[in-house]
Amino acid sequence: MHRRTFSRKYLGIPYAAFLLLFVAAPLIVLIYYAFTNGQGEFTVQNMTGFFSDPNTLGTLCYSFGVALVTTAVCLLLAYPLAYILATSRLKGKSVIVLIFIMPMWINFSLRITALKEILTWIEGNLAYHPFLNTVLGMSYDFLPFMILPIYTAISKLDGALLEAARDLGAGEAQAFLRVTLPLSLPGIMSGVSMVFLPAMTNYVVLDMLYNSTYIMGSLIGSYFAAYNWNGGSMIALILLGIICLFTLLTGGTDDENRRGGALL
Amino acid sequence: MEQTKNIIELKHITKTYEDGYSAVSDFNLEVKQGEFITFLGPSGCGKTTTLRMIAGFDIPTEGEILLNGKPITSLPPNKRPINTVFQRYALFPHMNIYENIAFGLRQKKTPEKVIAKKVKKVLELVDLEGFENRKIDTLSGGQQQRVAIARAVVNEPQILLLDEPLGALDLKMRKEMQLELKEMHRELGITFIYVTHDQEEALTMSDKIVVMSEGKMQQIGTPEDIYNEPINAFVADFIGDSNIFNGIMTGKLKVRFCGGEFACVDDIEEGTHITAVVRPEDVTLTRPEEGRIRGTVTSVIFKGIHYEITVESGKNEIVAQSVHSARVGDRVGVQVEPDNIHVMIAEDHTNIFAAEINKNYELEYNGTVLPVDLTNVIKGSVMSEDGTLLDAKGLEIDPKKVRIKISIKPQDIELTDDQEEGLVQGCISNLIYKGDHYSYVIHTDLEQDFVVNDEYLWNMEDQVGLIMPVEKMIFTVKK
Numbered sequence: 001m002h003r004r005t006f007s008r009k010y011l012g013i014p015y016a017a018f019l020l021l022f023v024a025a026p027l028i029v030l031i032y033y034a035f036t037n038g039q040g041e042f043t044v045q046n047m048t049g050f051f052s053d054p055n056t057l058g059t060l061c062y063s064f065g066v067a068l069v070t071t072a073v074c075l076l077l078a079y080p081l082a083y084i085l086a087t088s089r090l091k092g093k094s095v096i097v098l099i100f101i102m103p104m105w106i107n108f109s110l111r112i113t114a115l116k117e118i119l120t121w122i123e124g125n126l127a128y129h130p131f132l133n134t135v136l137g138m139s140y141d142f143l144p145f146m147i148l149p150i151y152t153a154i155s156k157l158d159g160a161l162l163e164a165a166r167d168l169g170a171g172e173a174q175a176f177l178r179v180t181l182p183l184s185l186p187g188i189m190s191g192v193s194m195v196f197l198p199a200m201t202n203y204v205v206l207d208m209l210y211n212s213t214y215i216m217g218s219l220i221g222s223y224f225a226a227y228n229w230n231g232g233s234m235i236a237l238i239l240l241g242i243i244c245l246f247t248l249l250t251g252g253t254d255d256e257n258r259r260g261g262a263l264l
Numbered sequence: 265m266e267q268t269k270n271i272i273e274l275k276h277i278t279k280t281y282e283d284g285y286s287a288v289s290d291f292n293l294e295v296k297q298g299e300f301i302t303f304l305g306p307s308g309c310g311k312t313t314t315l316r317m318i319a320g321f322d323i324p325t326e327g328e329i330l331l332n333g334k335p336i337t338s339l340p341p342n343k344r345p346i347n348t349v350f351q352r353y354a355l356f357p358h359m360n361i362y363e364n365i366a367f368g369l370r371q372k373k374t375p376e377k378v379i380a381k382k383v384k385k386v387l388e389l390v391d392l393e394g395f396e397n398r399k400i401d402t403l404s405g406g407q408q409q410r411v412a413i414a415r416a417v418v419n420e421p422q423i424l425l426l427d428e429p430l431g432a433l434d435l436k437m438r439k440e441m442q443l444e445l446k447e448m449h450r451e452l453g454i455t456f457i458y459v460t461h462d463q464e465e466a467l468t469m470s471d472k473i474v475v476m477s478e479g480k481m482q483q484i485g486t487p488e489d490i491y492n493e494p495i496n497a498f499v500a501d502f503i504g505d506s507n508i509f510n511g512i513m514t515g516k517l518k519v520r521f522c523g524g525e526f527a528c529v530d531d532i533e534e535g536t537h538i539t540a541v542v543r544p545e546d547v548t549l550t551r552p553e554e555g556r557i558r559g560t561v562t563s564v565i566f567k568g569i570h571y572e573i574t575v576e577s578g579k580n581e582i583v584a585q586s587v588h589s590a591r592v593g594d595r596v597g598v599q600v601e602p603d604n605i606h607v608m609i610a611e612d613h614t615n616i617f618a619a620e621i622n623k624n625y626e627l628e629y630n631g632t633v634l635p636v637d638l639t640n641v642i643k644g645s646v647m648s649e650d651g652t653l654l655d656a657k658g659l660e661i662d663p664k665k666v667r668i669k670i671s672i673k674p675q676d677i678e679l680t681d682d683q684e685e686g687l688v689q690g691c692i693s694n695l696i697y698k699g700d701h702y703s704y705v706i707h708t709d710l711e712q713d714f715v716v717n718d719e720y721l722w723n724m725e726d727q728v729g730l731i732m733p734v735e736k737m738i739f740t741v742k743k
Contacts (some may be wrong), residue, residue, distance in 0.1 A: 077707075086549070160350050160351075160352060160354035161354050161356060161357075162342070163348075163350070163354065164323055164348070164350060164354040164355075164415075165317075165356075166320075166321075166340065166341040166342050166347045167319060167321075167342070167346075167347055167416075168342075168347065168367050168368035168371060168415070168416075168419065169342045169368050169419070170342055170371050171340075171342055174371060174683035178367070179356060182358045183357070183358055184305050220541075235567065247303075248270060256534070
């Protein structure tokens, strides 16, 4: 008989159980529902239904548009900011970074409600600009997710590389384009995937901004609300497929750049 | 008319940082076309800062840099026909070797065909043919170093700056690269400005060496000049092994140090405080009665082609190199040929003496424990729980193997009647009035000479104690 010794792998048991119960099991249920009809018989009707219905396809395209514009807005706002923060020699730099992360510590619905009040004050009736409001709300919500990985990527950049570029005849702009930008790309990718994917599905922002438009998330919600578990599951599954595809296309994300995100 | 013109001139260059720290002060240098010049000095001496100002990464706070006679002091680095090989290579990790080397040529809008040809040629020069498509992280340190050199020289710069380029390589690789760099310098005919803290590297490779310390140029000259005729104790100590003694001129071409009088070739006025430097290979060991001074052999180390023999005479240690061995405990005489004694006027004199570490890891001199914490003296060392001293690598420090050199300025020593109050006792063997103070030489009971500045008048042959405040001492570790 040998003594049982404590092994480090036992520490993984709680997480494995959690994974099994709340990720693997619901996924199996999801797949089951997606490929069956109300009577529990196998069918692909849910899938063909999704791709033949102009309404659902329209929602997909609209979600895509919202996510794309949101990501673009976040990137345009975040990159220059992250660059300035990472390259400045300010002493209280970490405090400034904190200021940009701080909104994350305030309850999300509280922040969106505040935004709603401001937008109502400016626009009068929020229903007039659904797309603009959605993008504004989401950009506001997801911006820190874009700033942090880019900031991390640029801060990690070895200053000697920029000096080398300057030394080899590159002006400041050339050094940025040929060294800083390509080397901060993993940070950009990380930020993009952290903004784009939730922007496809997060319908709470829309709802809270009294928005009548639908994105993928709200579509699924409406199916479930109507007790159409099968149709809703199929849409969720298709969305999952799209997200997987997208993640593959961006080449996954660099582990090190995730660390920036982990701060949140 | 000079045959070769100055390619670069540094005039009164000073670099002071915002916090008031001067990295380089009043630095003057002229470098001739095609020279291999080396900035040599300990870390923090300002050699890298000077190089960075030549490259354009730092702008001097004062002074002017001329390239071919034209001022380039505040020109950005990309506008200078100068390229740098960086200490840690700084290769672009997102580009392959071809793209790394082509970087500079692309900035000059060189046609792709010419780039391809030049990259191929320079890769041959650094012995990396066929490596074009390799990624940077698949290369060894030595190979990365070669790519860094190739990336710089492919631009055909007028000056190539090398910032401790071999620092990260192992010893064997470093020796090989030294020869290759020297060969490359001959082939390319470019002016090389090289930065290193390794005196052997500097002596091997350079046409001219600039020895730097604390932001100032100490000496400039050929490796032979620097080695044979060091201008001051710092240079002598930094370049090669040296015996350095405080002494005094006792007559025409006569000098006294270590308690003995020697003939020398430097004609310095009698009574002048001097620093005498003797290379270990110039020390001759004789029978006791034939030597100028006598001592006892305290250690003998076999070094391959010679023995390194340490002789103790009073409290002075003299290191000699000899092909003949000796036994520890032997009584020997020490003799030095007149032209092998390098005598320097000790204007900015510093008293240097050695202290020992006792069993309790305290610093001891002349039987007195100095109130200093050894962990502050030996960088990175810590006291372990079982009461032994560990160095930065966590290894136990052997108190017998480590000596601490103490430097103290003449004005920081105080003389006292009460001999017991002093750290060491001695008699005044020389005094000179220097306008506002007297400068004394005190010959101690340990056969060492100390130079002390004091405003009060003492008489020759007075017995005095020397008070040396610990906070004025500078400690250096000698293994």
